[in-house]
Amino acid sequence: xxxxxxxxxxxxxxxxxxxxxxxxxxxxxxxxxxxxxxxxxxxxxxxxxxxxxxxxxxxxxxxxxxxxxxxxxxxxxxxxxxxxxxxxxxxxxxxxxxx
Amino acid sequence: xxxxxxxxxxxxxxxxxxxxxxxxxxxxxxxxxxxxxxxxxxxxxxxxxxxxxxxxxxxxxxxxxxxxxxxxxxxxxxxxxxxxxxxxxxxxxxxxxxxxxxxxxxxxxxxxxxxxxxxxxxxxxxxxxxxxxxxxxxxxxxxxxxxxxxxxxxxxxxxxxxxxxxxxxxxxxxxxxxxxxxxxxxxxxxxxxxxxxxxxxxxxxxxxxxxxxxxxxxxxxxxxxxxxxxxxxxxxxxxxxxxxxxxxxxxxxxxxxxxxxxxxxxxxxxxxxxxxxxxxxxxxxxxxxxxxxxxxxxxxxxxxxxxxxxxxxxxxxxxxxxxxxxxxxxxxxxxxxxxxxxxxxxxxxxxxxxxxxxxxxxxxxxxxxxxxxxxxxxxxxxxxxxxxxxxxxxxxxxxxxx
Numbered sequence: 001x002x003x004x005x006x007x008x009x010x011x012x013x014x015x016x017x018x019x020x021x022x023x024x025x026x027x028x029x030x031x032x033x034x035x036x037x038x039x040x041x042x043x044x045x046x047x048x049x050x051x052x053x054x055x056x057x058x059x060x061x062x063x064x065x066x067x068x069x070x071x072x073x074x075x076x077x078x079x080x081x082x083x084x085x086x087x088x089x090x091x092x093x094x095x096x097x098x099x
Numbered sequence: 100x101x102x103x104x105x106x107x108x109x110x111x112x113x114x115x116x117x118x119x120x121x122x123x124x125x126x127x128x129x130x131x132x133x134x135x136x137x138x139x140x141x142x143x144x145x146x147x148x149x150x151x152x153x154x155x156x157x158x159x160x161x162x163x164x165x166x167x168x169x170x171x172x173x174x175x176x177x178x179x180x181x182x183x184x185x186x187x188x189x190x191x192x193x194x195x196x197x198x199x200x201x202x203x204x205x206x207x208x209x210x211x212x213x214x215x216x217x218x219x220x221x222x223x224x225x226x227x228x229x230x231x232x233x234x235x236x237x238x239x240x241x242x243x244x245x246x247x248x249x250x251x252x253x254x255x256x257x258x259x260x261x262x263x264x265x266x267x268x269x270x271x272x273x274x275x276x277x278x279x280x281x282x283x284x285x286x287x288x289x290x291x292x293x294x295x296x297x298x299x300x301x302x303x304x305x306x307x308x309x310x311x312x313x314x315x316x317x318x319x320x321x322x323x324x325x326x327x328x329x330x331x332x333x334x335x336x337x338x339x340x341x342x343x344x345x346x347x348x349x350x351x352x353x354x355x356x357x358x359x360x361x362x363x364x365x366x367x368x369x370x371x372x373x374x375x376x377x378x379x380x381x382x383x384x385x386x387x388x389x390x391x392x393x394x395x396x397x398x399x400x401x402x403x404x405x406x407x408x409x410x411x412x413x414x415x416x417x418x419x420x421x422x423x424x425x426x427x428x429x430x431x432x433x434x435x436x437x438x439x440x441x442x443x444x445x446x447x448x449x450x451x452x453x454x455x456x457x458x459x460x461x462x463x464x465x466x467x468x469x470x471x472x473x474x475x476x477x478x479x480x481x482x483x484x485x486x487x488x489x490x491x492x493x494x495x496x497x498x499x500x501x
Contacts, residue, residue: 039362043302060305062304062320062398
């Protein structure tokens, strides 16, 4: 069973690798756009997260920092900061049916 | 220098495979977008596309010949035959050797690729169909058109993604204008609605899940399409002397590269192509009444294209009518520019501006006259058709009244 800290560490590692930014700079309130992420970087990060956690993230490049309707239908998820992304991944991992 | 006119149009489109059906759906804002049925959807997230559903290869090809042609080549050949018929053109041996054939295409024979790779990777088959390469190669469509009609002059494919069709017609225009070709068959074709290709578009996260709403504040992305349009271009003197029907005159062609981003459109590059087309047409911004825009329905394209139109047209932008046909036709990539130029030529001939369908709400960032939902009878002296491709490759044509 993964705990939250593992998820956050994995999320930070993926963003760090994609943006070539040291993990230490990826604080929860760090914004992707301020870290220099362009739209193609963001869709690659989304892809890496989906692969890593075996989840589907309802993100559309067109909608910038917003993801589309969440898998559980509870409104839109934010995709602006490192913390937002970790929260989203956590929710989606928890929503997965357990085997 | 020859003056160049369009004397024939052939279409294979999600809204019909005759010019009459094509035009009436555009004018009536009847969209060809619907649930995906040309490919299995169990592995797809995308649910909609603009598909050519009333196309039966056996109506056009005997089984032996159909077997050689991927769907994208079938579309091109059927559209080319229709264009030649429409132009009431007899292709003599003398004319054939001076006839250019130029077809725009982005993706090649994706149905053949998908089928072969499914056998190879999906079914662990040790072999694929022996005709995979001649069906798949990106020049297959233009070669099949040339063989089908016996056209023997300069013949090649242009691949510039979503601008391919416009680049192809522009090149053909320059060839006929300079006298390098007496006549040209030019246009674009695309048929890449396969599981593999749609999956790759999904991964880019630009597809709309409901429909295509160009320039509307509520737009939600692009919708993939398929189809083909082929046009007959010839010297005006020749067309008049043989009493051919004339849709419109081709006045100018402009090209540019953004040299900025592999996917995002750049306003300066797009505006430069529009200005180059106006200069080639020896026209001023105020001489243009209608623009058939690229208008994909993505947030970014439509916003930046609006900026580019303002840059290119200056104060004249406020009196332009601008519409996108992609709400009706979807985005057929390499065929899009050709289908849209066909729409633009018909608009000039009918003196009717086809609307931007599915338009719901004005976006402050897209503040031009987008002719929402309802066609407009209006004098069109000159019209422009624009294509701005992934990779920052831009192509723009200007047409005038015949």
